[in-house]
Amino acid sequence: MPTDTTDQTIQNVVAAQKHLPGALLPILHGIQDALGYIPEQAVGTIAQALNLSRAEVHGVVTFYHHFRTEPQGRNVVQICRAEACQSMGAERLWAHACTQLGVDPEQASHGATTEDGSVTLKPVYCLGLCATSPALALNEKVHARVDADTFDRLVGTARSAA
Ligand code: FES
Known part of the structure; x- marks a missing residue:
């Protein structure tokens, strides 16, 4: 269940990486490293920060098997x-x-x-x-x-x- 802390983590990662060239993948890796997966709420935040559509961000998340959209089990x-x-x-x-x-x-x-x-x-x-x-x-x-x-x-x- 996403929380305010989750939101804050996403925003911190996006803010730290969004100026990099090709920032989308580093941001996705950063969020997964921090949270263990890419929550749905991250898609909108990333799209807005990088001036991309949600569909574009979602497409990249689902293209790479490395990225998870659900938390893993313990x-x-x-x-x-x-x-x-x-x-x-x-x-x-x-x-x-x-x-x-x-x-x-x-x-x-x-x-x-x-x-x-x-x-x-x-x-x-x-x-x-x-x-x-x-x-x-x-x-x-x-x-x-x-x-x-x-x-x-x-x-x-x-x-x-x-
Ligand atoms: S086929 Fe090599 S460990 Fe299963």
């Missing part, structure tokens, strides 16, 4: 869906994860967060653990040979600690 799980992991059951693991977390698989393919905000699930395409697949990363720590039970244990522990 834990981030990335399940590898690349070929070697797929051949070792990654799609079953993915389906299990979506069911356990109560997130829509289609939505999760772009990143989806549980209702309680504790976990964001997203795909990744190779974690360098192909020989010990299927693999996932939980808060950037990689785990090999992950099955449904391992997933439940890892994510359950992380959720209870969050």
Whole structure:
């Protein structure tokens, strides 16, 4: 939920960067670094400051997969869906994860967060653990040979600690 502090952060980042050449991307990076995502309210502020349309700013935000328009969960799980992991059951693991977390698989393919905000699930395409697949990363720590039970244990522990 956006707050006055969020607004102030957006305005500070915009004010500090708007005079740079090609200011839009540095501003977007600055806001995501500060807030963890690009809130909808930032689009209007940026558009006004750079004399762009909201559609132009929104187009750039959605073009780059790096930018998020929703806050991430307190834990981030990335399940590898690349070929070697797929051949070792990654799609079953993915389906299990979506069911356990109560997130829509289609939505999760772009990143989806549980209702309680504790976990964001997203795909990744190779974690360098192909020989010990299927693999996932939980808060950037990689785990090999992950099955449904391992997933439940890892994510359950992380959720209870969050
Ligand atoms: S394909 Fe999954 S770790 Fe390489």
